[in-house]
């Protein structure tokens with residue numbers, strides 16, 4: 105919602121400036137030019153408003169046009185869902201699994217279908233360790249301004265890969281880069297899928313992304329019961345995120361938090 109307020113404020117300010125300019129020009133311009141200018145201005149304003157609103161909507165963490173979206177759940181229980189986007193990658197999956205196991209923590213891995221298809225053994229290892237896997241599309245495209253056929257293929261193919269690798273639990277969806285607009289939410293709604301975003305994304309913040317301690321501090325300071333945390337631990341360049349993981353697990357555990365999968369978290373939501 106904050107995204108929308110910023111967009112509306114910007115557009116509102118722009119509109120006022122344009123109207124003031126138009127009012128100044130009004131006295132001297134002939135009637136028909138004035139009318140054309142007025143129509144042009146109205147069109148520009150409408151396009152700006154629509155464009156800004158739609159752009160904000162494509163990446164909103166808390167709002168989408170159709171289907172159920174969960175960013176965090178309301179609960180008094182000290183539970184948190186750690187979620188890892190992308191992969192699986194052979195270089196880092198095992199290490200992440202070991203760190204989770206050391207703290208008896210469950211997590212949710214939003215896997216890319218193509219990578220999961222290349223590494224069904226890694227998907228199986230994640231599942232056997234008791235974690236949940238989610239659908240993060242097949243080829244990680246931006247899922248706005250894409251046809252319904254592309255959406256269907258990206259989503260269904262990925263579910264199929266996860267099932268083939270041996271996963272039988274619930275599958276929620278997380279849009280790549282959180283990008284979607286109309287066709288993706290409509291398809292998710294029509295097939296009863298839940299979109300899961302997050303309320304904390306420490307390694308998306310450039311000022312702390314390269315500092316493991318700062319990442320851990322950020323999570324510990326901002327987590328709430330029912331939080332969903334997004335981290336990227338599957339890439340070479342994300343060593344600070346991997347290094348932050350044991351610290352996050354240890355400190356949240358000391359704070360009385362329990363680590364649950366996204367589906368477990370959804371089931372714990374106060375209704």
Ligand SMILES: [Zn+2]
Pocket residue numbers: 189190240244280281
């Ligand atoms: Zn991703």
